[in-house]
Amino acid sequence: xxxxxxxxxxxxxxxxxxxxxxxxxxxxxxxxxxxxxxxxxxxxxxxxxxxxxxxxxxxxxxxxxxxxxxxxxxxxxxxxxxxxxxxxxxxxxxxxxxxxxxxxxxxxxxxxxxx
Amino acid sequence: xxxxxxxxxxxxxxxxxxxxxxxxxxxxxxxxxxxxxxxxxxxxxxxxxxxxxxxxxxxxxxxxxxxxxxxxxxxxxxxxxxxxxxxxxxxxxxxxxxxxxxxxxxxxxxxxx
Numbered sequence: 001x002x003x004x005x006x007x008x009x010x011x012x013x014x015x016x017x018x019x020x021x022x023x024x025x026x027x028x029x030x031x032x033x034x035x036x037x038x039x040x041x042x043x044x045x046x047x048x049x050x051x052x053x054x055x056x057x058x059x060x061x062x063x064x065x066x067x068x069x070x071x072x073x074x075x076x077x078x079x080x081x082x083x084x085x086x087x088x089x090x091x092x093x094x095x096x097x098x099x100x101x102x103x104x105x106x107x108x109x110x111x112x113x114x115x
Numbered sequence: 116x117x118x119x120x121x122x123x124x125x126x127x128x129x130x131x132x133x134x135x136x137x138x139x140x141x142x143x144x145x146x147x148x149x150x151x152x153x154x155x156x157x158x159x160x161x162x163x164x165x166x167x168x169x170x171x172x173x174x175x176x177x178x179x180x181x182x183x184x185x186x187x188x189x190x191x192x193x194x195x196x197x198x199x200x201x202x203x204x205x206x207x208x209x210x211x212x213x214x215x216x217x218x219x220x221x222x223x224x225x226x227x228x
Contacts, residue, residue: 032215043121043208043219044159051215090158103149103210103217105158 002027002093006106014114019078021109023065023091026072032094033074034103035065039087047089050074061085086113117143117213121220128199128227136194136223138209144189145211150182153206153222165192199227 007022025031032051036044048059055067065076074091091106118141128134138148146167151159163184164172171184181203183195196203208222 034217036219041206041222041224043119043221044210045219046216049216102161102164105160107158 002031002104004091004093004104004106006089006091006109008109009107010110010112012112012114013081015083016080019063019076019081019085019111021076021089021091021111023074023076023106024072025074025091025093027093033065033067034092034094035059035063035074035076036090036092037087038090038108044090047076081111081113083113083115086111117141117211117216117218119209119211119218119220121209121223123223124221125224126226128225130200130227131198133195133197134199134225136196136207136209136225138192138194138211138220140190140211140213140218143211143213145192145213146189148186148192148209148211149217150184150192150194151208151210153208155206159208162194167192196225199225201227203227 003026005024030052034049035047037047038044047063048057050057050067058064063078065074067074089109092103120139120141122137148165150162152162153159161174162177165184165186167186173179186192204227206222209220210217
């Protein structure tokens, strides 16, 4: 069975400093992995996705994530945080790979950005 | 990207009444849509998979008679919370998949009083 663990429930950074949101996954085969962002009382927006191509994935708004099979990790990073990055971030694995429609969500990490 | 529209965004209803939430794919056809539930400060949990023209598939522990799903067309799925109770208060989000990417509605905040 697939599962996703987000190691931090809250991350607080100062504006202009790097962001690291950690995610580990468990999968019996090559997974498809995603990062979504959710602003308060809003739907979810896809930041980036890994689908067994390049291990370093670049997304929108300056975010990127690196798929490390040996560490079963898919951490999300950004070189310099902006106030507008404050939101909830979800690491997600697709159950069954690209052909499957089920998404399994991590518990979420709330990113706080201090001025 | 593709757009999924969910309506209403907020609804308050009395205990014992039913509430219908609509999910529409605006610029693409979706044979399959998904309904999620999100409790405050928690993650999204898949409730059911809505299939156009056939019965929905419910996740374990989700009462199908309480959460009625209808997917009558390729662009519309509805979730009806029947005989709502305060414990049904939650944030409900739908999604539809296009070309391996899932697109989410804006969500519906349901409050049962």
